[in-house]
Amino acid sequence: MARQGRGMALLVLVAFGLVAVASATEYPVADGWKIPPTTTYYSDWLADKSFVPGDVLVFEYTAGSHSVLEVTKSKYDTCDTTSPISSHVAGSDKITLGKAGTYYYLCGVPGHCDANQKITITVDAAAAPVGAPSTNSTGTPKASPKAAPAPAKPPSGSASGLHAGGALVLSVVMVFVASLVL
Numbered sequence: 101m102a103r104q105g106r107g108m109a110l111l112v113l114v115a116f117g118l119v120a121v122a123s124a125t126e127y128p129v130a131d132g133w134k135i136p137p138t139t140t141y142y143s144d145w146l147a148d149k150s151f152v153p154g155d156v157l158v159f160e161y162t163a164g165s166h167s168v169l170e171v172t173k174s175k176y177d178t179c180d181t182t183s184p185i186s187s188h189v190a191g192s193d194k195i196t197l198g199k200a201g202t203y204y205y206l207c208g209v210p211g212h213c214d215a216n217q218k219i220t221i222t223v224d225a226a227a228a229p230v231g232a233p234s235t236n237s238t239g240t241p242k243a244s245p246k247a248a249p250a251p252a253k254p255p256s257g258s259a260s261g262l263h264a265g266g267a268l269v270l271s272v273v274m275v276f277v278a279s280l281v282l
């Protein structure tokens with residue numbers, strides 16, 4: 101009895117896990133990809149951002165007006181637009197960030213990089229399952245010099261702050277538990 105109900109519960113758990121794993125964040129770059137109207141246009145936008153593998157940058161601009169070139173650091177520094185690592189010209193370019201590291205993007209339209217239409221993106225390693233504090237948290241210090249407080253219990257029921265890695269582990273655990281119940 102109740103087999104259908106349990107089967108449905110399992111499906112819901114699996115679906116939840118998949119959705120959580122797939123929830124990479126999309127970041128529209130600043131207020132559009134353009135020659136920065138102020139010297140801090142891109143740095144201000146970056147100030148409260150952190151990126152993990154799988155996150156997506158969205159460069160919004162009018163096709164033909166700009167472009168997005170991923171380049172090496174040396175080419176970034178000198179605004180060398182030749183032989184980029186990748187080139188994007190569509191005007192709503194989505195670039196999925198890969199493994200942890202530093203990535204360099206500039207505009208390939210002559211003069212634009214020299215006018216500082218360029219941005220450096222640092223991708224951190226995927227967060228631990230415990231979860232990084234959200235940007236809206238009440239500001240607990242990242243690292244205490246004292247002994248780490250004992251994690252009394254896992255933050256069950258708060259899936260919102262989970263990153264993909266934690267969500268994956270969670271979903272696997274849930275499916276395992278569900279399979280025991282069935």
Ligand SMILES: [Cu+2]
Nearest residue numbers: 166207209212
């Ligand atoms: Cu441009």
